[in-house]
Amino acid sequence: MSLAFDDxxxxxxxxxGEAGLAVVRVSGPRALAIADAVFRGRGALASAAGHTLxxxxxGAPARVDETVAAVFRAPASYTREDVVEFSCHGGxxxxxxxxELLLAAGARLARPGEFTLRAFLSGRLDLLQAExxxxxxxxxxxxxxRAALSRLAGELSRELAARLDEVTDMVAEVEARVDFAEDVGGIEVPxxxxxxxxxVRASLAAHLAGAAWGRAMREGVQVAIAGAPNAGKSSLFNRLVGEDRAIxxxxxGTTRDRVSATVEWEGVLFTLSDTAGLRDSDDEIENLGIARARAALAxxxxVLWVVDGAAPVFAEAPAAAEDRRVVVALNKCDLAPAAAETVARAVAGAAAVVRVSALGGEGVDALVAAIVRAAGFEPGxxxxxxxxxxxxxxxxxxxARAEACGRDGxxxxxxxxxxxxxxxxxxxxLGVRVGEDVLDRIFSRFCVGK
Ligand SMILES: Nc1nc2c(ncn2[C@@H]2O[C@H](COP(=O)(O)OP(=O)(O)OP(=O)(O)O)[C@@H](O)[C@H]2O)c(=O)[nH]1
Ligand SMILES: [Mg+2]
Known part of the structure; x- marks a missing residue:
């Protein structure tokens, strides 16, 4: 990717596709001249003020569309260059x-994200905001x-820039001591x-803790529905996704293939997977399903561990781990109440135990709340x-290394x-100093035209 933007x-x-409007954008030093070459209005866009329509x-002589041209003059534009945006009819x-007209008049087709890349290179956005x-x-x-908006508004950028300033000050202080060792009295770090x-490290690490969440949010929080055969996993899955998806x-031994669906709860995406009941089986296909269930669990x-509360089967629930929580659904609560022992077994290590009926829907809201809580998302x-x-x-x-070295004298x-x-x-x-390869990776994810 070339970082020069004289074109x-x-x-x-x-x-x-068919829509009310379609927008075509031109940006760069010749944006107004190129736009004028293809636009016929009451006056030349080149003599128009910024922020005017x-x-x-x-097209001339053959018309290609009726349009409204929005003129933005440098530096008051998305890219900080001259920009014209034509609102065309959709379709x-x-x-x-x-x-095609604009390209024929001398514009170059923008690469994915190139408008935003220009906004970054011109300093209108930092790299966190561009992302x-x-x-x-x-x-x-x-x-x-919400998270993207907060970062676009620059909240994280401002905080990290303040941390960067602190580190820069520390470098200056330590290096000054080295340079003027005799004057300042020794080269040990105070x-x-x-x-x-x-x-500074602790405040940065606090953000790092949110990174695992970022991944989960982008991909959807994975929730495996697992347990003994016939516990009602597929019934509960259907109930949670609000659709008859699983048989x-x-x-x-009904379910073999893993069936997945994505739902949004409290603004977060959850990908639920219904899996085969875990048991020792002689059936080759069922065993393949059980292997998939174990992979989904891992x-x-x-993990939504479903127990048949009416006819308990003492399958051991998977161990809860730091990065994996188990929520127990004691299902079929519309039938006889669960034996105390089942409850006791189910509870070990679980984040929550909720009585539900996949059949009647009792307790399902509480179950959803328990899953959201177990996922551990904090809105901040x-x-x-x-x-x-x-x-x-x-x-x-x-x-951490700097600290350790400092302490060791x-x-x-x-x-x-x-x-x-x-x-x-x-x-x-922050993109203050960043390699072209990094920029390439970031901006290639963008759409053309952004
Ligand atoms: N009374 C009652 N029956 C239920 C409930 N949930 C499921 N069932 C019944 O239990 C049986 C098994 O339900 P499934 O949802 O297929 O159970 P599963 O855990 O997916 O079973 P496998 O896929 O074979 O492991 C069906 O006959 C369901 O109608 C419930 O809450 N109450
Ligand atoms: Mg099933």
Whole structure:
């Protein structure tokens, strides 16, 4: 990807297909001249003020569409360059023809994300905000939407920039001591500076804790529905997704294939998987299903362990682990109450035990609430991309090394080196200093026209 932007780019910014409107964008030093070459209105766009709208026609002599042109003048535009946005009629052809005209008039077809890349390179957005643009476009749940907006507004950026300033100050302080060792009295790093490293590291680490959540939110929190055969797993799955997706039958061993569906609860996506009942079986196909069930269990953040409360089978629930919680559904509560022993067995290690009836629907709301709680989402969490998590982790590790070296009385040069590594990681995170390959990876995820 070339980082020079002396050329003028154009692209269709809206999805292909029939719609009310389609928007074609042009940005760059020749945006107004190129737009004028294809636009016939009451006056030239090149003489129009910024933030003005102009009715006219695209194409001459053959018209391709009636349009409204929005003029944005540098630097008051998305890219900080001159920008013209043509609102065309929706549909496959008007916008495509308009784009062809613009390309013929000298614009270059924009690459994915190139408008936002220009916004980043011109300093209008930092890298976290640029990534938030893509996240906003791809957001599939309320929680992702809110998190992307908060990052676009620059809340995380401001905080991380403040941390970067602190690290930069520490580098200056430590290096000054090294440079003027005699004047300042030794090259050991003062305890106060080492303590500050710990504070900065802790605040960065707090964001890192939200990174696992970010992953879960982007991909949907995996919930495996598992338990003994005939416990009512498929019935409960159907009840939770509100649709008859999985086959229910009175005999054990009904489900073999893993059946998945995604639901949104409290603004978070959950991917539920109904799985084969766990038991020793001689049936080859059932055993393949059981293997899939075990794989689903291992890969899930939450396990919904279904127990037939009326006819308990003493299958051991999977152990809860730090990154995996078990919610027990004591099903068939419309029948005889569960034996105390079943409850006791089911409870060990579980985040919650909820009595439900997949058949009648009793307790299902409480079960959903328990699953959401077990997933452990805290609305205040800042959700990071994999790239952000990586850079944050690098910064934390470098700070931890700097701290350790400082405590061990290592020479100031060594401590400064580690602090500089932390600085570099934070600079990459914010895009203050970032390689072309990183930018390439980030912006190739964008749509053309964004
Ligand atoms: N009374 C009552 N019956 C239920 C309830 N939930 C499920 N059943 C019945 O229990 C039987 C087994 O239900 P399934 O949902 O197929 O159970 P499963 O756990 O998916 O079974 P496998 O796929 O064979 O492991 C069916 O006859 C259901 O109608 C419930 O809450 N109350
Ligand atoms: Mg089933």
């Amino acid at each position: 003028t780019i154009a692209a269709i910014a809206t999805p292909v 102009h009715h006219g026609w695209l 496959r052809l008007p916008a495509r023809r308009a784009l 938030a643009v893509a996240e906003l476009i791809h957001a599939r749940s309320d929680a992702m939407h 305890a106060a500076v080492i303590a500050r490293m710990g504070e 229910v039958a009175s005999g054990p 890969a899930s953040r939450v 969490d800042v959700i990071a991309s994999e790239r952000q998590a990586h850079d944050l982790a690098c910064a934390c590790e470098a700070l 290592a020479p100031g040069e060594i401590v400064a080196l580690e602090l500089r590594a932390a600085m570099a990681a934070l600079e990459e995170l």
